[in-house]
Amino acid sequence: xxxxxNKTCVPNGVAxxxxxxxxxxxxxxxxYKMIILYWLSENDVMRFNELKRNIASISYKTLSVMLKxxxxxxxxxxxxxxQIPPKVEYSLTELGRSLLPILNMMCDWGELNQKVDV
Amino acid sequence: xxxxxNKTCVPNGVAxxxxxxxxxxxxxxxxYKMIILYWLSENDVMRFNELKRNIASISYKTLSVMLKxxxxxxxxxxxxxxQIPPKVEYSLTELGRSLLPILNMMCDWGELNQKVDV
DNA sequence: CGGTATCCGAGAGGATACTG
DNA sequence: CAGTATCCTCTCGGATACCG
Numbered sequence: 557x558x559x560x561x562n563k564t565c566v567p568n569g570v571a572x573x574x575x576x577x578x579x580x581x582x583x584x585x586x587x588y589k590m591i592i593l594y595w596l597s598e599n600d601v602m603r604f605n606e607l608k609r610n611i612a613s614i615s616y617k618t619l620s621v622m623l624k625x626x627x628x629x630x631x632x633x634x635x636x637x638x639q640i641p642p643k644v645e646y647s648l649t650e651l652g653r654s655l656l657p658i659l660n661m662m663c664d665w666g667e668l669n670q671k672v673d674v
Numbered sequence: 675x676x677x678x679x680n681k682t683c684v685p686n687g688v689a690x691x692x693x694x695x696x697x698x699x700x701x702x703x704x705x706y707k708m709i710i711l712y713w714l715s716e717n718d719v720m721r722f723n724e725l726k727r728n729i730a731s732i733s734y735k736t737l738s739v740m741l742k743x744x745x746x747x748x749x750x751x752x753x754x755x756x757q758i759p760p761k762v763e764y765s766l767t768e769l770g771r772s773l774l775p776i777l778n779m780m781c782d783w784g785e786l787n788q789k790v791d792v
Numbered sequence: 793c794g795g796t797a798t799c800c801g802a803g804a805g806g807a808t809a810c811t812g
Numbered sequence: 813c814a815g816t817a818t819c820c821t822c823t824c825g826g827a828t829a830c831c832g
Contacts, residue, residue, distance in 0.1 A: 576784030615806050641813040666694030733826050759793040
């Protein structure tokens with residue numbers, strides 16, 4: 557089962573972020589990245605405050621930081637219209653879309669195994 | 675593509691941890707969970723200090739905490755032998771093994787897309 | 793050996809105010 | 813509208829010392 561792991565994912569003593577898994581985690585991990593991914597997968601194009609409105613609990617700063625990171629990671633595209641008032645549109649790149657199967661798989665596993673005890 | 679998402683994964687305003695994805699992330703996320711998962715997938719049964727030795731950078735406390743959480747989450751089994759000196763063996767449960775495909779997928783994506791620029 | 797208890801530092805994320 | 817700046821809090825993980 558763990559064919560890929562052995563070679564490249566978790567060499568002894570290597571930092572998590574230098575592994576394939578860790579790299580993926582750095583991109584979709586964190587509290588909001590995948591929620592943003594979700595909304596962008598649903599709507600194709602969204603503006604800043606539109607995202608903010610849909611992800612009620614996120615702060616401006618965090619949303620801003622997340623989008624910037626996701627843009628740097630190449631999974632989100634930012635299109636700015638130089639006008640007053642400003643208008644910026646966010647959308648998923650192809651790379652961003654290629655993550656959706658993983659997210660779906662994690663959703664499935666979570667749904668299947670989530671415990672409601674407590 | 676996002677069939678599953680809409681219904682159960684990211685309802686508006688719901689905490690990440692209450693979503694399927696978030697639940698999965700809470701189980702394999704963090705700095706060490708999946709590394710432990712990796713070692714247990716490779717060795718079937720491992721003792722506490724054996725894990726500690728293989729994951730050099732982890733502290734006793736963190737390893738202890740991670741194992742406890744993973745046990746509580748039902749993905750790791752802990753077998754204690756009441757003897758002196760103590761002996762405890764850790765192994766993956768079936769549930770734990772069912773996570774391996776996701777980890778592999780994340781490894782694959784990470785390997786494929788990891789950038790070395792900077 | 794296999795832990796727990798305690799304390800600590802770094803970094804993620806939040807609240808609010810301000811800007812082009 | 814779409815942010816940035818500042819400050820603050822809170823959790824994760826690390827270090828060390830002690831226990832059964």
